[in-house]
Structures are given as structure tokens and as C-alpha cells.
Amino acid sequence: MENLVVEFEARCELYAPHANSCTEVASRIRKLDLSTSQEASITSIIRLAVAETMYGMLCGIEGFASIGNTQGSYQLTDESGHILTGALDSLFFERVPELCGT
Numbered sequence: 001m002e003n004l005v006v007e008f009e010a011r012c013e014l015y016a017p018h019a020n021s022c023t024e025v026a027s028r029i030r031k032l033d034l035s036t037s038q039e040a041s042i043t044s045i046i047r048l049a050v051a052e053t054m055y056g057m058l059c060g061i062e063g064f065a066s067i068g069n070t071q072g073s074y075q076l077t078d079e080s081g082h083i084l085t086g087a088l089d090s091l092f093f094e095r096v097p098e099l100c101g102t
Helices: 002-015 024-031 036-061 088-095
Strands: none
Touching: 002 024, 002 036, 002 088, 024 036, 036 088
16 A cells, blocks of 8 residues: 555655656646746645546456556455455555545
8 A cells, every 4th residue: 555655655756846847737836937826736636536436446356446447356466465455545645645635
């Protein structure tokens, strides 16, 4: 789970409008010349969009939602064979504040 949270933070950082980010999304946001308050708002929206997308993909992988109009049932295991199915989406939901409305 920790790797998913790290990936979430890395994705959010890629799209943030600060000078260190070199993605096209960040570049376009910088061109808007937003105020500090507006940048904070757009960053919050980006974090929510990334969180909802990752959560939706996790739900789809676990078989709780469809991906591309196809819903299947899968059994995910870790390297040791421990079953992870049914836990990833809820664990991610608990670890990412944007999904909890905070």
C-alpha cells in the first residue's frame, strides 16, 4: 500500500504548477498566471482527480467496478502469495485524505 501512496504523491507533484514540474499540465497551469490562492485551488482539484482515478482503477482491478466497460473478478496476491483482493481499495481510501473529503 505504501507504494501506491508514494505513487499518488509523485503523480500529484508532476502536475503541480511549481517551477520544478516539467509536465505539459504544469506548464499550462503556470501560463494561466494564477494567484497563490488560485494555484492552491487548482492543486487541490488535481490531487482529487488523481486520487479518484487511482481509486477507480484499484476498484476495477479488484473487480468492484468496471474498467473500459468490462467488469471482471480477479484475485490479487503479493509475492508471498497473501491475498490482497478486497483490501487495496479500502486501504488506499483510508490513506488518501482527498478521498475522505478532508
